[in-house]
Amino acid sequence: MFCFAGIASSFGFQMLSVAVGWQIYATTGRAFDLGLIGLVQFIPSVLLALPAGHAADQFDRRRIVLYGQIGEFFAIVALTALTLLHGIHEVGILALVLVIGIAKAFEFPATQSMLPALVPPAILPRALALNASVGQVATIVGPALGGLLYVAGPGVVYAAAAGLYLGAAALMTRLRYVQVPVRREPATVKLVFAGVDFIRQRPDVLGVISLDLFAVLLGGATALMPIFARDILHTGPWGLGLLRAAPAAGALLMSLWLARHTMQRSVGMTMYGAVAGFGVATLVFAVSSTLWLSLTALFALGAFDMVSMVIRGALVQLDTPDAMRGRVSAVNAIFIDTSSQLGEFESGILAAWLGAVPAAVVGGIGTLLVVGLWMVMFPTLRRRQRLEGS
Numbered sequence: 001m002f003c004f005a006g007i008a009s010s011f012g013f014q015m016l017s018v019a020v021g022w023q024i025y026a027t028t029g030r031a032f033d034l035g036l037i038g039l040v041q042f043i044p045s046v047l048l049a050l051p052a053g054h055a056a057d058q059f060d061r062r063r064i065v066l067y068g069q070i071g072e073f074f075a076i077v078a079l080t081a082l083t084l085l086h087g088i089h090e091v092g093i094l095a096l097v098l099v100i101g102i103a104k105a106f107e108f109p110a111t112q113s114m115l116p117a118l119v120p121p122a123i124l125p126r127a128l129a130l131n132a133s134v135g136q137v138a139t140i141v142g143p144a145l146g147g148l149l150y151v152a153g154p155g156v157v158y159a160a161a162a163g164l165y166l167g168a169a170a171l172m173t174r175l176r177y178v179q180v181p182v183r184r185e186p187a188t189v190k191l192v193f194a195g196v197d198f199i200r201q202r203p204d205v206l207g208v209i210s211l212d213l214f215a216v217l218l219g220g221a222t223a224l225m226p227i228f229a230r231d232i233l234h235t236g237p238w239g240l241g242l243l244r245a246a247p248a249a250g251a252l253l254m255s256l257w258l259a260r261h262t263m264q265r266s267v268g269m270t271m272y273g274a275v276a277g278f279g280v281a282t283l284v285f286a287v288s289s290t291l292w293l294s295l296t297a298l299f300a301l302g303a304f305d306m307v308s309m310v311i312r313g314a315l316v317q318l319d320t321p322d323a324m325r326g327r328v329s330a331v332n333a334i335f336i337d338t339s340s341q342l343g344e345f346e347s348g349i350l351a352a353w354l355g356a357v358p359a360a361v362v363g364g365i366g367t368l369l370v371v372g373l374w375m376v377m378f379p380t381l382r383r384r385q386r387l388e389g390s
Contacts, residue, residue, distance in 0.1 A: 002118060003131055005171035006111075007138040009069060012164030014142030016076060018244060019150055019157035020097060022237055023083075024090055025226040031356065033090060034223055035348020040094050041101035046334055048105040053195055053330020057323060061110040066172045068107030073165040075099040080158035105333070112329035114177060116317050125314035125387055129258035132306060136252035140245045147241020195327030198320070205319055205328075207378030208271060208312045211370065213335040215275045216305075217343040218366030222247065222298075224347050227356040233291050246295045247302030254303040258310050268384035271311045272371055277304035279367030286360030314387045 024033050056064060075096045082088040119127040149157045199205050222244070229240040263270060281301035288294040312332075320328045343363075350359035375382050 001171050001175040002114065002177075003134045005065075005069075005168045005175070006131065006135050008164045008168035008171065009072075010135045011138035011142040012076070012161035012168070014138065014244065014248075015146035015149070015157050015164075016079075016100075016161045018143050018146035018237070018241055019154045019161075020093060021226050022147075022150060022240060023088075023154045024093060025230075027090060031224065031227055031348050031351040033348075034226060035346070035352075036094055037097060038223055038343065038348070040098040041104070044098065044102040044105045045108075048102065049109070049330045049334045050193065050195070050327070052106040053109045053327035053333075055106065056110040056113050056326025056329065058326075061114050061326070062172065062175055062177045064110035065107050065114070066169055068103040068110075069165055069169040069172060071103035072100050072107075073162055073169060075103070076158055076162040076165060080155055080162055083153070083155040083158060108333045109326050109329035112313075112317075112332070113322075113325040116322065116325065117177065121318065124317060125262055125310060126259050128313045128317075129255045129306075129310050132310065133252055133255035133259055136248045136255055136306075140248040140252060143244030143248070144238075144241040147237040147239070147244075150237040150241075195324065195329075195331040198324055198328055199331055202319060203378055204268075204381045204384055205316055207374060207381040208315055209332055209335045211271070211275060211374045211378075211381075212308060212312055214370045214374075215278060215308075215367045217346065218363045218370065222301075223343070224351050224356045224360060227351065228285075228294065232289060232356065233294060235291060239291060242291075242295060243298060246298035247305065250299035250302030250304075251306040251309075252302075254306040255310070258306070263311070263387060265385050267311055267315070267387055268381045271308055272375055272382065274304045274307035274311070276368060276371045278308070279364045279371065281364075282367060283361060283364035286357055286364055311387065318387055 020037060021034060024037065025031075052064075079088070079093065079096050082092055115127065115131065116124055145160075146157050149160060199209065225240055225243045229235050229237075229243055233239060233243075278301055281297045281304060284297035285294055285301065288297060316328060316332055317325065347359055347363065350362060353359075354362070
């Protein structure tokens with residue numbers, strides 16, 4: 001139930017992303033507006049992450065996820081109705097994306113905290129990889145199908161995404177999940193920020209989370225895909241769908257391999273190598289002028305990103321007690337959302353100033369510089385051999 005609910009919501013979100021990005025860029029033609037999509041998702045994810053983490057440790061995590069999915073469903077229904085009635089405009093789209101961002105801010109730490117309670121700790125890394133692989137199936141098909149459905153209009157894409165979110169919520173109601181009871185405590189500043197203190201005291205956890213933050217923040221060229229698709233690769237919505245699906249295809253194959261093979265040694269250097277590969281793939285995508293090379297680069301980018309994601313997720317969860325997982329996952333969410341959503345905003349700003357290709361080149365080079373700097377700043381992570389301990 002957990003995996004299939006994730007597939008449905010991921011499928012819906014990827015279709016939604018294609019429609020929102022193409023609709024806004026087709027309406028305004030401004031790269032800056034693509035960055036605003038990331039910004040309106042980033043703001044609630046940062047402002048609400050710590051309270052959401054506290055809520056995940058104090059209340060039923062399954063219910064929090066369920067309520068978040070229902071909220072996203074109603075926001076997408078509103079997008080559908082306004083689009084079909086020709087009452088949609090840029091501000092309306094961004095406002096409803098903001099609502100979705102608020103719901104996801106509460107949903108993420110609760111979701112991340114649930115999985116360790118559903119599987120034994122010994123197989124958590126493989127479970128994370130398997131969960132990622134089934135989700136990537138939806139992530140691959142979702143953007144491609146979203147691009148194809150967009151030919152019939154964005155309202156059709158939004159309606160399909162709304163149906164998928166409704167299905168995810170229905171599956172979540174059937175999930176059997178038992179959470180360890182905790183003593184309810186008021187949301188004091190100390191308790192809300194306990195996840196921050198926990199991470200600060202563990203250099204490996206801080207290093208792996210912050211590495212992903214800055215690398216993906218600088219390498220967030222995927223936000224510029226509508227520009228690359230239309231103006232550089234000279235394709236349409238179907239091409240944009242393929243570009244968005246390519247990283248997921250690489251991530252899927254890598255996650256299937258990781259689901260069958262547990263990383264037993266040199267996980268720290270593996271993490272650094274994967275992020276460096278992410279930076280190189282970003283550079284190749286930036287300079288490519290042909291669709292097949294761009295798809296290949298994005299495929300490799302997704303595979304490298306999956307390696308770093310599984311290492312980060314398993315290391316953080318295995319080093320964190322269950323009573324703290326909501327708050328630690330919330331801090332992790334801030335880092336992840338900052339890297340992806342603020343990275344989209346940063347890419348949009350750079351593209352508006354420099355152009356799409358130079359912006360992506362700067363991001364790839366910046367990612368490689370961050371890897372080198374982090375290897376010096378976090379030597380214990382560089383020497384870490386196993387996920388379960390140093």
